[in-house]
Amino acid sequence: xxxxxYKSKFNIENSLLFLLEQKNKKIxxxxxxxxxxEEIYNYLLxxxxxxxx
Amino acid sequence: MQKIYFFIGTKAQAxxxxxxxxxxxxxxxxxxxxxxxxxxxxxxxxxxxxFKHEITHINLxxxxxxxxxxxxGIVWVGKFFLKNIIFKTLxxxxxxxxxxxxxxxxxxxTILGLFWGKRNKCKVxxxxxxxxxxxxxxxxPEEIIRRITSRLSDxxxxxxxxxxxxxxxxxxxxxxxxxxxNTIIETLGDLDNQKINKKDIxxxxxxxxxxxxxxxxxxxxxxxxxxxxxxxxxxxYLHEPTxxxxxxxxxxxxxxxxxxxxxxxxxxxxxLKDSKIVVTNGGSIQEEC
Numbered sequence: 522x523x524x525x526x527y528k529s530k531f532n533i534e535n536s537l538l539f540l541l542e543q544k545n546k547k548i549x550x551x552x553x554x555x556x557x558x559e560e561i562y563n564y565l566l567x568x569x570x571x572x573x574x
Numbered sequence: 575m576q577k578i579y580f581f582i583g584t585k586a587q588a589x590x591x592x593x594x595x596x597x598x599x600x601x602x603x604x605x606x607x608x609x610x611x612x613x614x615x616x617x618x619x620x621x622x623x624x625f626k627h628e629i630t631h632i633n634l635x636x637x638x639x640x641x642x643x644x645x646x647g648i649v650w651v652g653k654f655f656l657k658n659i660i661f662k663t664l665x666x667x668x669x670x671x672x673x674x675x676x677x678x679x680x681x682x683x684t685i686l687g688l689f690w691g692k693r694n695k696c697k698v699x700x701x702x703x704x705x706x707x708x709x710x711x712x713x714x715p716e717e718i719i720r721r722i723t724s725r726l727s728d729x730x731x732x733x734x735x736x737x738x739x740x741x742x743x744x745x746x747x748x749x750x751x752x753x754x755x756n757t758i759i760e761t762l763g764d765l766d767n768q769k770i771n772k773k774d775i776x777x778x779x780x781x782x783x784x785x786x787x788x789x790x791x792x793x794x795x796x797x798x799x800x801x802x803x804x805x806x807x808x809x810x811y812l813h814e815p816t817x818x819x820x821x822x823x824x825x826x827x828x829x830x831x832x833x834x835x836x837x838x839x840x841x842x843x844x845x846l847k848d849s850k851i852v853v854t855n856g857g858s859i860q861e862e863c
């Protein structure tokens with residue numbers, strides 16, 4: 522019983538890690554395309570320092 | 575419209591802010607204003623004269639020459655504080671329509687921009703935050719200025735992971751963004767498709783206080799250039815304070831060292847591309863290399 526629980530927990534953790542890696546990869550690909558200025562602008566926009574268009 | 579003030583005093587500040595200024599100018603809800611501290615007024619004016627967009631300018635200190643002497647610098651800071659920070663603020667700059675003041679780096683204009691922004695109820699963004707020499711008085715006053723500005727600004731933007739971790743550890747409650755590259759990269763064009771032909775040229779600059787106020791250091795720099803001039807053509811681009819120090823210490827330069835005044839950023843970048851070696855104490859030039 523405990524062994525099964527451990528296995529399922531292990532699988533969930535692995536899946537989450539995998540999803541996180543994929544998300545980071547996507548972010549990295551995105552970041553490669555945008556300039557430093559765009560990165561700064563997006564940050565200010567997301568944190569509501571700059572009002573939306 | 576939301577106002578974004580770019581507080582600029584030096585050539586490096588103007589050049590590194592231009593990519594961000596260009597981007598903000600494309601946003602219809604933002605109004606970009608250049609605020610000139612008057613530190614290197616002729617240089618920053620010439621940069622924005624050739625600018626392709628029309629931008630509102632505010633000159634906070636009207637002077638015809640750059641501040642290149644320390645005595646003039648002290649008078650300038652005193653007058654600036656009295657006129658623009660103690661007695662005068664911008665009109666109609668309410669908290670509802672939150673304005674932003676962007677300051678850059680670690681010059682005297684950086685800290686003046688911080689105080690000016692705070693006095694006018696702006697949120698202050700510090701670009702190139704978090705760099706350090708780990709020595710409070712070296713370089714002076716740059717290190718102190720950078721630390722104070724980081725501490726008092728609202729948003730910190732840094733360009734390398736070390737700066738980010740340092741700021742995160744010291745200033746836990748601040749909003750900090752780490753950008754992968756410095757904005758200066760956007761001013762250099764498409765680097766992958768540029769042909770670079772290196773020649774036997776050395777480009778040299780020297781402007782930091784600790785190097786030009788010390789006769790011993792200045793002479794050792796000149797001796798180094800003289801040694802290198804046996805194998806390379808030396809082009810030394812002189813800042814005004816450096817010329818003043820060379821004249822003050824009566825240092826004779828050999829004919830093998832070609833000196834000239836500062837040139838435009840575009841021409842200087844082309845000069846760097848041609849050079850096999852660059853001898854400098856300028857942080858921005860190291861990044862450009």
